[in-house]
């Protein structure tokens with residue numbers, strides 16, 4: 001298979017989770033030197049460490065065959081790129097906010113006003129799509145102080161917890177985009193890209209799931225199967241004596257909180273919860 005060059009962040013908040021994802025997907029590589037490109041030892045992939053905001057352009061230009069970056073940056077560049085996989089980290093929202101003292105309560109109230117943002121392309125497009133005509137004030141940073149300095153009437157910025165906006169006396173009024181890290185490619189159907197996407201998606205799917213093992217009385221199998229249907233159906237394995245069975249299944253990690261007490265109520269004992277490294281359903 002031809003060598004696939006993958007552009008990945010060399011610093012910033014997406015660097016560490018990107019490296020972890022690639023290693024969890026089984027890619028073996030060394031990092032530590034200041035090298036721009038790093039060969040992956042066990043698969044025909046070369047990692048190219050670049051600024052997060054340069055990934056889209058390098059993939060669009062064909063310098064790299066694929067890349068990992070934020071969905072917001074893909075939207076900002078508006079390049080003809082395929083988003084091949086959502087990677088489940090780097091979650092944030094592109095949010096419109098106004099000063100607490102502002103009368104604005106919804107996006108429509110921003111029509112005709114000045115909106116400061118460090119994401120001018122994306123903001124202009126998302127607002128235009130909603131028929132909101134504003135004057136964009138492009139800023140590089142410190143966007144949240146723009147209303148206080150009377151540089152703008154509102155801001156549009158990326159937030160994860162939203163605490164920076166609160167601290168700066170701003171009130172969110174709308175979410176324009178939900179973003180997360182994504183795998184992008186110029187030719188998503190390329191063999192190497194498809195294989196990388198499959199491996200990364202398998203890790204992302206595994207992270208959201210747990211493998212459950214338990215013992216249960218034979219007559220509770222139906223009730224327990226209803227609680228944990230698994231990818232297809234739970235495995236039911238007879239125990240060596242006394243009519244009990246072992247039941248194995250895969251559950252969504254988010255469901256554990258509700259499911260575990262109900263399994264106990266249904267008679268399950270010795271419940272083990274194990275991590276799942278990868279899932280290809």
Ligand code: AMP
Pocket residue numbers: 009011012013014052069070071072073090091092158159160161179180181
């Ligand atoms: P960096 O500037 O290299 O730290 O990474 C910026 C990217 O991280 C953005 O383009 C988003 O995709 C993502 N991100 C996740 N949470 C946030 C946040 N709270 N603020 C800004 N960017 C975020």
